Amino acid sequence: MDKVIVITGGGRGIGAATALLAAQQGYRICINYQSDDTSAHEVLDQVRALGAQAIVVRADVSDEDEVVRLFARVDRELGQVTALVNNAGTVGHKSRVDEMSEVRILHTLKTNVLGPILCAKHAVLRMSARYGGQGGNIVNVSSVAARLGSPSEYVDYAASKGALDTFTLGLSKELASEGIRVNAVRPGYIFTDFHALSGDPGRVSKLEPAIPMGRGGRPEEVAEAIIWLLSDKASYTTGTFLDLGGGR
């Protein structure tokens, strides 16, 4: 079966590393991003240089009209989607809950919870045997924060990832008999631009002494787990969580 993957937030960080690995595994690739055209097009050039057929699609995953347009482009330009990586995510500045604005909390929940649910909906409409699809795979990119809660940093973000974990469990059972597996990865501190969003770009290096393995993770190490969960090697695995936290 042809492999067609949609990677949300594929323009940078963990999503970009996943796109590069997917290119080596023979996927046709849709790299979604929200605003950083330059970075997304650099990833596009890199995956094409590896011989993969690929497109970039700018779309806000938390807006259903934009998600509909994203999947329509995939249908037209790459073919029927077989894999979705719900990777796009955001986090607010480090703060206590009593200091958080409604706008910030809503932005976090819309991006990290509504976005993955909307993308899963439109992937399932194409993948599920119920709608004549050939099956497929979904991997949600959660966080160890879902287990730890991130007190005095970003409890709203941790709660959004907790919701994503519950979504993973429920969706995996809902779709298990329809040829679709649903799993999640939970990264710990990974070296990407993500930490600039919380106001501390050097965060991972600073926190390395507190990580049992003594170092932050690389986006490529998370990508390996995502691609494994999507592969036939994980054929009896659904509703499961793979932690990549260096022991945290």
Ligand code: NAP
């Ligand atoms: P990153 O380097 O900041 O990249 C985030 C990507 O998501 C970017 O491509 C961004 O688009 C895209 N994005 C953000 N909001 C979007 C939206 N509404 N619609 C579409 N795309 C959107 O972050 P990362 O570290 O690779 O994080 C990827 C995932 O891993 C996130 O879900 C994050 O919560 C999770 N995670 C990260 C860490 C870590 O330590 N880095 C740890 C645990 C979990 P633009 O490029 O256009 O801005």
